[in-house]
Amino acid sequence: MPRLWNFLDLSTPERRANPALGQTPTEFSPNEPSECLCALSDWGVIHVHGADAAAFLHSQLSNDIQSLDTANARLAAYCNAKGRALALLRVLRTDAGLLLFTHKALTDSLIRRLRMFVLRSKVTLDDVSEAIGVIGLVGAAARPPLQRLMGSLPEQVGGVQNADEIRLIRLDCVPDRFALVVPGRLLPELWARLANTLPVVSSEAWRLLEIRAGIPTITPATQEAFVPQMLNLEPLQGISYSKGCYPGQEVIARMHYLGKLKRRMYRLHTQTATAPAPGEIVRAGTGGQEAGTVVTAAQATPESCELLAVLRIELAEQNSLLLNGAPLQPLELPYSFDT
Template structure:
């Protein structure tokens, strides 16, 4: 087992809902995993499996995408980028045991090797993250590769780093010299505020891509050829069959909302299940924030609460992007 982090102490940060985020934080992404694809047929094979356009992805870019079943329900949402001699898929660790065998199912007929990576996954967050990456990785693109490491820009304040285990300790020590150390809970907070979707084991095969706003974050190509689940995804767009969307919600919580938890909505004087938590973050002041899938036609005055906390009240927050079709 890798001991790269033995000398470092990654702990949850104590942040209230009104606190500013650290100017630089190094995050141990232990709840995440990386899948690699290498081989002559890696591009064509993956193109026929996922929602994003693999063929048009340049080495300087990354993209979100989803891997669905034949009914269009998502097994995972991932970030795809060129990594070493192939592709890397950055996704939740909790889906690996079920999703990876499905991705590999037909690989025996193609020249492609699909395996879980041993790379250490680190996140660099904060307003100083860009400058820190610039000092360590050459180039000016959103994906930067050097020997045994790839850095991927997530947004203006976040970078993902996938580094080989033998180089991980030295790199982590260098980054930790002027950064706060955090567990992946901080990464969750960034994802929630950016409304970036994910799939965990508890939400696997529950939703079509549009229910988690994947079309709004450029994770679906409607111009590429066929892929697994494509008919359902296209029907959701062109026939309007999808009736759900993902929203940012905030409210009272004594503990962190977990993926799969239920949100209830008011219906007259009664309460009924209204939505499902996708990801949550607990602040230090008994407030929490979460990504929640809800019906996309709810009245503005609908009240919400956590199903496990009837006294709580939750409100929908503004999304950082539009859900309107172009």
């Protein structure tokens, strides 16, 4: 766990002095409406600032960054020249620049790569993962303490409410799901207050909620494996086709205007006591033909898990699917696709 979250470590003096800080994650009940709190310690945070910060990111990411204001956050992909995703990010504008949220394991490599293209632009990129924490909150019980803290809540998905140095991003509407972006020095006290209101759950429980929302995650195991359309970034509004050039733009635009998408991301369920790792292979039941790749997975019950996987469309819709020999059942995603 990052040092920022050390106050949750059971062995620290802070935790021993204030048990509420380190409330043990409760068992997640996936079949009932959930109200919970989660330390999103696997979220890396990059601060991009300088006079050219927005223009620079606009030229690097799949979404429109120039028009982004402080009242909204956007999903975007950072791709290589072949249009394959190196990272998925949530982008948030602040008065001091822009914040990029991505999987923490990718933060260092992402900063190094982006710095290669700064050239003469007035842009600085800093890893602030140890200075800014993100708390996940879910459910109707989260609304009253958040309203007291923020004054009001963003009602649209992607909406942002700002209160001094704290920012609240609306992630979903059903259920209510938020990400609270907090300076590190305020994190222990704010966590203790919220932990007295909501049960604390593990990062795997949060990952399950992301899966049910159809939100993909790129990890080191799946870097450069998918173009953004395969990850459903079109219905998730993570691609702009009118913004101009960025790495991989030609491939991504050609897929949109001239090509036919042969793979896309599906939500699935399987009986297993161990969730599969990102990058594991899904096979078609007849003959064991490779059908696709696991993007992310999480336990839903001790005996079953849910996952997102990018699959060949013709195999996903015409064949039974297997993962490590166990059957996969399709589940609905909360968004639709253009036909």
